[in-house]
Amino acid sequence: xxxxxxxxxxxxxxxxxxxxxxxxxxxxxxxxxxxxxxxxxxxxxxxxxxxxxxxxxxxxxxxxxxxxxxxxxxxxxxxxxxxxxxxxxxxxxxxxxxxxxxxxxxxxxxxxxxxxxxxxxxxxxxxxx
Numbered sequence: 001x002x003x004x005x006x007x008x009x010x011x012x013x014x015x016x017x018x019x020x021x022x023x024x025x026x027x028x029x030x031x032x033x034x035x036x037x038x039x040x041x042x043x044x045x046x047x048x049x050x051x052x053x054x055x056x057x058x059x060x061x062x063x064x065x066x067x068x069x070x071x072x073x074x075x076x077x078x079x080x081x082x083x084x085x086x087x088x089x090x091x092x093x094x095x096x097x098x099x100x101x102x103x104x105x106x107x108x109x110x111x112x113x114x115x116x117x118x119x120x121x122x123x124x125x126x127x128x129x
Contacts, residue, residue, distance in 0.1 A: 027119030030106060035060050035076065038114070047119045049095050060117070068092040075103040076115055091122070098122040 027044030102118040
């Protein structure tokens with residue numbers, strides 16, 4: 001396989017993965033071990049009412065209301081400490097809206113690489129079956 005074809009294949013895989021996170025129906029934030037944000041999808045930005053440049057490379061506690069910082073930090077620590085837990089969920093208020101936050105560990109090659117945070121705006125969620 002040529003280097004060019006390998007590059008095309010990698011870009012297609014990346015686009016596919018990005019399509020998944022954009023289609024998930026929930027806000028997704030990926031946080032590195034140093035608690036800085038390395039990825040967010042458009043729904044997370046909408047829930048936070050922030051732009052991509054306001055979020056990327058920021059400490060996770062800098063993008064949420066100050067009142068949520070304690071819950072946020074505790075959740076990150078707890079899922080790292082209790083790795084048998086698959087997730088930890090709690091509710092916070094963002095821009096006067098109730099938002100459910102689900103935190104889980106991000107593992108790459110069996111090593112902790114950070115966290116994945118999922119946001120769901122509880123006041124605006126509209127389930128359709």
